[in-house]
Amino acid sequence: MDIMKIKEKNRINNEITLIQKCIDRNDETISRLRGSMDSNFEYNLNQIKKLENGNVDKELSLDILNKRLTDLEEGKLNKELVAQYSTNEQEIKKKATEKRQKKINDVKLLEEQKISSKKFHKDQNDEERRLRYLEKESARALQYFYKIQNGLPTYMMNKLSNMPNNKGYIWKGVHFYGLLPAEPNEPLVIFENLRDDVLRIHETNEKEYLIFEKSGKNRKRLVSKTIRKNTNGSGAFLSSYF
Numbered sequence: 001m002d003i004m005k006i007k008e009k010n011r012i013n014n015e016i017t018l019i020q021k022c023i024d025r026n027d028e029t030i031s032r033l034r035g036s037m038d039s040n041f042e043y044n045l046n047q048i049k050k051l052e053n054g055n056v057d058k059e060l061s062l063d064i065l066n067k068r069l070t071d072l073e074e075g076k077l078n079k080e081l082v083a084q085y086s087t088n089e090q091e092i093k094k095k096a097t098e099k100r101q102k103k104i105n106d107v108k109l110l111e112e113q114k115i116s117s118k119k120f121h122k123d124q125n126d127e128e129r130r131l132r133y134l135e136k137e138s139a140r141a142l143q144y145f146y147k148i149q150n151g152l153p154t155y156m157m158n159k160l161s162n163m164p165n166n167k168g169y170i171w172k173g174v175h176f177y178g179l180l181p182a183e184p185n186e187p188l189v190i191f192e193n194l195r196d197d198v199l200r201i202h203e204t205n206e207k208e209y210l211i212f213e214k215s216g217k218n219r220k221r222l223v224s225k226t227i228r229k230n231t232n233g234s235g236a237f238l239s240s241y242f
Contacts, residue, residue: 004082005078005081007154011071011154011155011158012065012068013069016063016065016066019065023059025188026051048201084157084158086159087161087179090228091179092176095177100138104138128129129132144174145174147173148173151170152176155157156176156180160178161179163177163178163179163180164180164181164183165180166186166188167188167190167197168189187203188205188229189203197216199215199220200212200213201213207228209225210222
């Protein structure tokens with residue numbers, strides 16, 4: 001519980017810091033605009049009103065966050081944190097177990113097909129060794145998955161709990177999907193944070209696989225497009241890069 005409370009406290013304090021910095025910047029801009037009212041009176045007045053209204057909304061957000069911080073310290077959010085962690089943990093374990101079981105089942109099926117071979121004993125030994133290898137690799141992959149999951153940023157965990165299953169994040173090479181039911185007739189959208197404040201967006205629909213990149217507050221731009229010429233699993237594609 002202490003770890004969960006610390007993560008939530010850090011998340012709230014980070015949001016408070018960001019909002020307060022934004023308010024301070026707005027206040028500085030308002031002061032600068034008021035000092036030059038003679039030259040651009042109407043424009044400056046409109047900008048001042050926008051900034052002041054924005055600060056009102058941000059102050060409201062600060063009140064909400066500070067209230068949540070108080071509730072956190074008083075233990076009022078304990079049930080919520082435990083429920084959220086339990087839901088995420090169960091879903092991650094379920095997906096990891098299903099993936100591991102599928103690999104084991106594939107190996108068992110291959111083993112059954114080899115039984116009728118003339119090289120029964122040799123093939124059986126080979127498949128047993130392969131099965132042990134795959135089980136070790138599966139266990140290693142599962143351990144790595146839990147390691148990455150335990151380091152998943154709190155803001156990602158919070159967003160994943162409110163995301164549909166056809167959206168998610170890539171974190172250190174591992175895909176994490178939203179816990180809510182998938183949105184019907186919507187593409188698969190995966191977000192990946194890169195260096196230098198670049199966000200990469202992977203979008204897959206029935207016909208195309210698109211990659212967008214968004215730098216800071218700039219608009220996202222298309223960097224590659226892969227046409228899925230056949231969507232029946234044949235694997236035929238036509239790629240373009242921008």
